[in-house]
Amino acid sequence: MAYNLEEQEQLASLKSWWSRYGNLVTWIVIIALAAYAAWSGWNLYQRNQATQAGQLYEELQKGFAAKDDQKVQRAASDLESKFGKTAYAQMGALAAAKSAFDANDLKTAKSQLQWVVENGTEAYKAIARIRLAGVLLDEKAFEEGLKLLEGQFPEQFAGAVADRKGDILVAQTKIDEARAAYKLALEKTDEKNPARQLIQLKLDAIGGAAKAAA
Structure with missing residues (x-):
């Protein structure tokens, strides 16, 4: 079906607009889609990290309850190296410090507390500083x-x-x-x-x- 004059003018205007702004619009759409994909991927990554860290922290707790200091220290080390940005790593380091202290391993206790001082959030840093001061008191x-x-x-x-x-x-x-x-x-x-x-x-x-x- 042939275009009437008004449709032809609209089509010509659209072609002119697209000629000027088409590439910009395309790139905006691409950037928006990429940002959404990155955001979705990051959220999925974060959820996976939290799940894995939680499982490892559970193993650490089992070791702590069994007074198995070696198991506790291994789990804490894995949490710090693989999931150091999670709260599980900070809680794990504090638990590992207590486990080492109970095992009379003050060097490891201080090392775990120092890790929290250097890498934890403000609340966890405060707890670690107070506990580390207590270890230094004993020394x-x-x-x-x-x-x-x-x-x-x-x-x-x-x-x-x-x-x-x-x-x-x-x-x-x-x-x-x-x-x-x-x-x-x-x-x-x-x-x-x-x-x-x-x-x-x-x-x-x-x-x-x-x-x-x-």
């Missing part, structure tokens, strides 16, 4: 432990940081400073937190005057 590396507790921490860890500082200061026989640290720990620890009782006991032991919350 009598007091100044190194105190240095680790300096700087910024998320507010919810303020009580735990002050409590750990108090422990180190007591070991250094810096009683006045330790007393101040324990008082701060009580101030920063929620009244419903069972840790308050232990902090109060430590404060009482060095002649503290703060009162435990009712």
Whole structure:
């Protein structure tokens, strides 16, 4: 069927527009499709990573429950090397540090905690720094432990940081400073937190005057 004059003009306008902008439109469509494919692929990859990491973390937990430190360390190492960006790797490293500490392997415990300090999110980094300071306390590396507790921490860890500082200061026989640290720990620890009782006991032991919350 022959085109009428109006249809011919529309077709000519479309051809002219396509001649000017056709390549640009094509590339925009290609880029959009590629971006969608990449986004879908990344989400699938992330889900697969999380599933595999979760399975490996489950194996680590089984090793931890069985007090099989070698199995725990192997699983933690695999999590860190293959799935280091996942929360499972950070949780695994903390568990591996505890397992090594219980096995009296302080070197490995420190190494696992240091990995979290260097690679974890802010909350996991805070936990690792506090625990690492505790290991350093056991090694009598007091100044190194105190240095680790300096700087910024998320507010919810303020009580735990002050409590750990108090422990180190007591070991250094810096009683006045330790007393101040324990008082701060009580101030920063929620009244419903069972840790308050232990902090109060430590404060009482060095002649503290703060009162435990009712």
